[in-house]
Amino acid sequence: MKRFGVIGGLAALVALLFLGSLMAGKAWVPLSSWFTPSPLWWIVAELRLPRAILGLAIGSGLGLTGAVLQGYLRNPLADPAVVGVSSSAALGAVAMIVIFSVSTPLLIFGGAMAAACLSMFLLAALAWRAESAVAFILAGTVLASLSGALTAFLISVAPNPYAVAEIIDWIMGSLTDRSFAEAQLAVPFIAIGCGLLLLTGRALDALTLGEAAARSMGVRVARTQLLIVLGSGLVVGASVAVTGVIGFVGLIVPHLLRPVTGARPGALLLPSMLGGAALVLAADSLVRIVRIAGEIRLGVAMALLGAPFFFALLLRMRSSAWT
Amino acid sequence: MDLNIRDLDVSLGARKVLRGVSATLRPGRVTAILGPNGSGKTTLVKSLAGLIDADAGSVGYGGRAVPRIPPQERARTIGYLPQDGAVHWNIGVRDLVSLGRLPHRSPFAGPSETDQAAVTEALAATGTLELAERRAEELSGGERARVLLARVLAGRPEWLLADEPLASLDPVHQLDMLAQLRALTASGMGVVIVLHDLIQAARAADDVLLINQGRVVAFGSAKEALAHQPLREAFGVEVMMMPDGEGNPLPVPIGRTSTRNP
Numbered sequence: 001m002k003r004f005g006v007i008g009g010l011a012a013l014v015a016l017l018f019l020g021s022l023m024a025g026k027a028w029v030p031l032s033s034w035f036t037p038s039p040l041w042w043i044v045a046e047l048r049l050p051r052a053i054l055g056l057a058i059g060s061g062l063g064l065t066g067a068v069l070q071g072y073l074r075n076p077l078a079d080p081a082v083v084g085v086s087s088s089a090a091l092g093a094v095a096m097i098v099i100f101s102v103s104t105p106l107l108i109f110g111g112a113m114a115a116a117c118l119s120m121f122l123l124a125a126l127a128w129r130a131e132s133a134v135a136f137i138l139a140g141t142v143l144a145s146l147s148g149a150l151t152a153f154l155i156s157v158a159p160n161p162y163a164v165a166e167i168i169d170w171i172m173g174s175l176t177d178r179s180f181a182e183a184q185l186a187v188p189f190i191a192i193g194c195g196l197l198l199l200t201g202r203a204l205d206a207l208t209l210g211e212a213a214a215r216s217m218g219v220r221v222a223r224t225q226l227l228i229v230l231g232s233g234l235v236v237g238a239s240v241a242v243t244g245v246i247g248f249v250g251l252i253v254p255h256l257l258r259p260v261t262g263a264r265p266g267a268l269l270l271p272s273m274l275g276g277a278a279l280v281l282a283a284d285s286l287v288r289i290v291r292i293a294g295e296i297r298l299g300v301a302m303a304l305l306g307a308p309f310f311f312a313l314l315l316r317m318r319s320s321a322w323t
Numbered sequence: 324m325d326l327n328i329r330d331l332d333v334s335l336g337a338r339k340v341l342r343g344v345s346a347t348l349r350p351g352r353v354t355a356i357l358g359p360n361g362s363g364k365t366t367l368v369k370s371l372a373g374l375i376d377a378d379a380g381s382v383g384y385g386g387r388a389v390p391r392i393p394p395q396e397r398a399r400t401i402g403y404l405p406q407d408g409a410v411h412w413n414i415g416v417r418d419l420v421s422l423g424r425l426p427h428r429s430p431f432a433g434p435s436e437t438d439q440a441a442v443t444e445a446l447a448a449t450g451t452l453e454l455a456e457r458r459a460e461e462l463s464g465g466e467r468a469r470v471l472l473a474r475v476l477a478g479r480p481e482w483l484l485a486d487e488p489l490a491s492l493d494p495v496h497q498l499d500m501l502a503q504l505r506a507l508t509a510s511g512m513g514v515v516i517v518l519h520d521l522i523q524a525a526r527a528a529d530d531v532l533l534i535n536q537g538r539v540v541a542f543g544s545a546k547e548a549l550a551h552q553p554l555r556e557a558f559g560v561e562v563m564m565m566p567d568g569e570g571n572p573l574p575v576p577i578g579r580t581s582t583r584n585p
Contacts, residue, residue, distance in 0.1 A: 217423070
């Protein structure tokens with residue numbers, strides 16, 4: 001019953017923050033102006049609604065991916081960046097900007113998803129052969145480093161300063177000026193990815209006792225790994241493709257929720273989805289309200305929030321028996 | 324039903340670990356697997372659990388090769404208690420023991436009344452009912468070992484394979500654990516345990532499978548297998564037979580066999 005209370009509470013919070021996200025910004029749009037011919041309603045319907053939908057989808061996806069990866073790798077420090085898909089997707093998008101010198105959403109999305117898929121299949125092929133969390137994490141780290149290096153290379157050979165500015169602007173991660181077109185592109189992929197990831201709950205519970213014990217309990221570890229690779233690839237690839245890199249959501253959210261839901265990985269999935277959505281919606285509303293020399297980028301805001309959290313976590317882990 | 328090991332060859336990477344192992348393990352008995360470090364005991368137990376594919380030969384159950392039995396069905400029949408006793412998250416004891424019911428639950432279904440009853444029964448059988456509301460982190464080594472055993476028992480398997488269940492337990496808890504494992508055979512469960520201690524094996528096991536360098540040195544009743552010659556061959560040790568309280572001989576190692584280490 002407590003579990004349903006937590007999920008219900010989080011769902012209500014997400015609904016409130018979604019509404020808040022439609023109202024908050026440079027111009028505050030109260031509910032009384034909604035569904036009226038006023039230009040304020042146009043701001044809500046055309047500018048803030050797609051942004052809020054994307055925030056909801058991306059936050060849910062990243063929160064869930066973080067919870068799944070932490071459960072699967074049995075490591076509280078894992079997050080979507082670990083699988084290397086986000087940096088691969090970023091590389092794909094940057095390649096498009098450099099090669100075609102344009103930044104049309106469809107082209108960037110295509111490049112990012114293609115790169116995300118490629119990295120996903122590399123990981124899946126390896127995961128299928130190795131069936132081990134360590135091989136998975138190593139491959140993800142290698143992919144992340146390689147993509148990072150290639151992205152830096154592309155920036156260094158960018159044809160003109162505008163392309164460089166475009167890349168940097170995009171890499172920082174933001175939901176600013178996102179339209180329904182981008183939401184339509186990304187949301188289906190994120191939804192399918194979340195569906196795949198939600199199938200892993202029981203396997204993650206069993207993996208609490210290690211891989212051998214999980215397999216002896218009937219868990220198909222290779223299948224679980226494939227679901228995780230595909231699911232996180234779709235979620236992270238589509239998220240990065242429309243907003244750039246937004247880090248730390250997948251890391252922070254499961255940690256915030258564990259004291260409430262308990263540590264069982266399967267019990268953490270739905271709450272982490274809702275928690276991720278709440279965090280991104282709240283942060284995106286906040287960066288619109290608190291303006292320091294223009295709007296702070298969402299990716300930057302998340303890092304500012306995430307980095308101290310990460311350190312606090314490490315300090316706490318030193319004194320814990322669970323390291 | 325019996326677990327039939329036939330001419331089993333198993334490799335880990337390039338290294339051949341088991342060579343031509345054959346034995347028929349019978350339910351309702353405690354079979355101890357003994358051998359020196361690195362002799363292939365853990366690999367043999369994992370093969371029995373269907374977790375490792377054989378190069379040649381087979382482990383059979385009811386006329387089928389164990390690794391070919393669908394994973395969930397296999398998990399309902401053969402329970403496996405790994406050596407490391409890892410619990411990676413600080414989950415509650417009842418949640419932990421409930422994991423043993425996973426092979427019985429249909430996809431997306433919550434735990435049924437039968438599941439909950441099996442969990443409570445397993446907690447009671449291992450004397451851990453009073454720990455049910457604690458978390459894994461709050462358990463002592465002995466408590467954790469009992470809770471992990473309860474996890475396997477909650478699945479009500481026909482076979483229990485325990486890899487070094489006495490490691491990291493003090494003598495009192497070792498005796499308790501052995502008594503517990505022996506008691507399980509009364510209901511017809513087959514119990515296979517990997518042990519290091521010759522005396523514990525002599526006290527607890529009905530049958531003993533003695534291996535060295537991946538080959539069977541002796542397989543038979545504890546009395547036959549734990550005799551001077553097989554122990555010399557398997558461990559390279561001389562033993563003295565000391566009677567226990569009931570007059571049964573217990574093999575106490577007294578030194579290396581001189582031919583092995585002149």
